[in-house]
Amino acid sequence: MPAPIALGIIGFGIMGERLLRAALDHAAESVRPAGVWDPAEAAQGRLAAVPGGVPMLASAEAVIAACDCLYIAAPPAAHIPLAEAALAAGRAVFLEKPLATDLAEARRFVAxxxxxxxxxxxxxxxxxxxxxxxxxxWREGLRPEALEIEVGFARWPRGWQSDAASWLARRAEGGFTREVISHFLFLTRRQLGPLALEEAAADYPPGDGAETAIRARLRASGVPVRLTGGVGTTPKDDHNAWTLNGAIRLRDWSFAERRGADGAWAQAPDALPNERMRPLVLRDQLTGVAAMTRGEPHSLATLREALEVQEVVEAILAAGPRA
Structure with a gap:
């Protein structure tokens, strides 16, 4: 078995900590955490609370020098500068989405x-x-005819994201369309094919706050897609459903469900709630990171797929309210 690759992490908020814990607890055969850097004072305390003794290094440059692959979990404006620096140093890069908040910059970077x-x-x-x-x-033998995507939140940002509210709650870099709906657009692209936005609308509060509701119609390789999302639409912290042909769906991130002859939804036998499924998913993501770093085949999202998703996301956000 190949030796684990050295993984550096820049940005030690929620996502950085989640990936580090997954690396230490579930993916030691794939990755070896080499160091972390985050300029926030609170990040040092959070890192010290993670067993494993992973060091907080002195700078982004120090993390890049210490790793084989750089994981970038900083706010979006820093993604491309950090990725360019790592690639120039000969490192592999694993990015959080979105690639950037400036589409032209994202296109140039991907090219x-x-x-x-x-x-x-x-x-x-x-x-x-x-x-x-x-x-x-379950899709084998099922001809796609229509897709419904619905996401809802009691509030935005979600409660567990309060430490990042300074940018997640703002229109410039945050909002649930970039942070959550992008995942379901990626899923749609993988399952059905290229996306084409036909109509969209987005509602915003006064000031610079992120969107409070969006509506959109798309096609994915000709399949009609209806997309809705909103804040204050559910008592749950986070609710979502990706439903194909009214027959199969992904609900609340981790429940694969199929509608029976009686009309009731039945979960897959191995279904788990998201908090239990997430470490397993991140373990497999890190297996892919190691393969990608070694130049081997993997199933991770490509830069091109991420850019295609971002094109749709930014077009929805730019649409404004429906007249």
Missing amino acids: RAEARGARAAVNFPMASSPAVRQLSA
């Missing part, structure tokens, strides 16, 4: 990375989800 055959991927965990694999199996 440059593709031209030089960069080892780079984006963290869309549905690329490694057992629930998505179950949907794929």
